Amino acid sequence: MEASSSSEENHVHKHHFRHSSSQNMHHHQHGIFSFNSIIIIIVSIITVVVLLAIFLIIVLLRRLKSAKDNKTSCKDIQIGSSRFIAHTTINFTSSPDVKGGGCLYGGHSRSNPTSSRHNNNKRVVQVFTYKDLELATDTFSEANVVSNIGGIGGGFGVVYRGVLSSDGTLAAIKKIHRDGKQGERAFRMEVDLLSHLRSPYVVELLGYCADQNHRLLIYEFMPNGTLHHHLHLHLSDSSSNQYQPLDWGTRLVIALDCARALEFLHEHAVPSIIHRDFKCSNVLLDLNFRAKVTGFGLAKMVSDKINGQISTRVLGTTGYLAPEYASTGKLTTKSDVYSYGVVLLELLTGRVPIDSSRPPGEHVLVSWALPRLTFREKVVKMVDPCLQGQYSKKDLIQVAAIAAMCVQPEADYRPLMTDVVQSLIPLVKNNNTCSSISSGSTRFQHQTPSPRY
16 A cells, blocks of 8 residues: 555656646746747848938939039020020920821810919910911911921921911911821821920920811921021022121021930930931020020930930931931930031031032031031131121030031031030130120120021
8 A cells, every 4th residue: 555655646746747747848938939929020120221211312312413413404504695595404295206186186276374284394385276376477478478398207297477366476387297107196296295394495386276187286486497598598598688697606606505405315315316307497596586485396305225226217407417327227315416516516517518510529417517627727617707706716616626526427416406515615615705895796786687597
């Protein structure tokens, strides 16, 4: 009995020991599990905090960079007038091809200007009926014709002077002779782009008409017509003998205005815009001979996804086309830079881009001028005779050097338009300073003739 009792006590004691050990192990494991959980939670919290801190730092840096860029882009030098100068970054929501019907096919009544504002970036553009424009131009009277236009960029047609009945605004009304799908596309592209663009260097679109089969564009009126007229037509058109040639200072300011226009399109529009038809006849002059660019019918918008390069059908004006674009159809902003260089050569020499009446070797302006632009003596001999020696030779050499860079056969060797702007600013400032201390004006006495677009 005693042995049996002892055996039971031992059994109870062992059972109690096992039970206690099991409880101790359980408590120890639970402690370890709780400690690991706490560590995991703490690490997770620290990771989240670190990621949030990194994200906030990145956002802050981007905002600082954006503020710095905006501050830089808005810096400007007031040159020759109190004209407001600003560069506005814009965003386009429409397709480059401007597909679809949309408001362009709803033009049977002039819209309320507030209803034409599709977003915060888009300017107010009125939709006119054909009858509105008949009234504005005295039924498209021959007396109101300011020019006939040709070329697929702006569409074939006639430009009339008109007075808008809504507010008495003097306007240039371009009546387009439709040229199939391309003509329609050019019309729609110009409406879409100019509805968004805000720059003192881009002509303002006041409205348009897409009433049934009629296609008309209504622009702000530019009293002094096109740069082409002032550089070239005064030599051959007897009706324009009242025009005097542009003086050197005026040519410099026009060159800077045009450079700023292309800089705006390339650097400040989002996405970037390639004009594709930049030429003298697409540069309009206001009452003070300040330049604005027009003719956006062939323009292309550039996406970062295609590395700033577009493969497209070759369109434009002979003599202004960049060689790589003319031969391969590869279009970039550097194509516009080349066209700008040609216009700069026209300002410098007074010659047209293609002139078969010239002696052999001088038919193509760029081919003739490029080898001469780096030689001082040859550059002086190239200058437009109409300037009559009234220019700074130092400034002349610098302008020739800029033109030489812009018309380089290799696109990579051409400058950005921002660089061109920065190169021209001191020349214009210096010319204005010299003019202000001169006893007489350096500008020839300009008359204000009927504009020619």
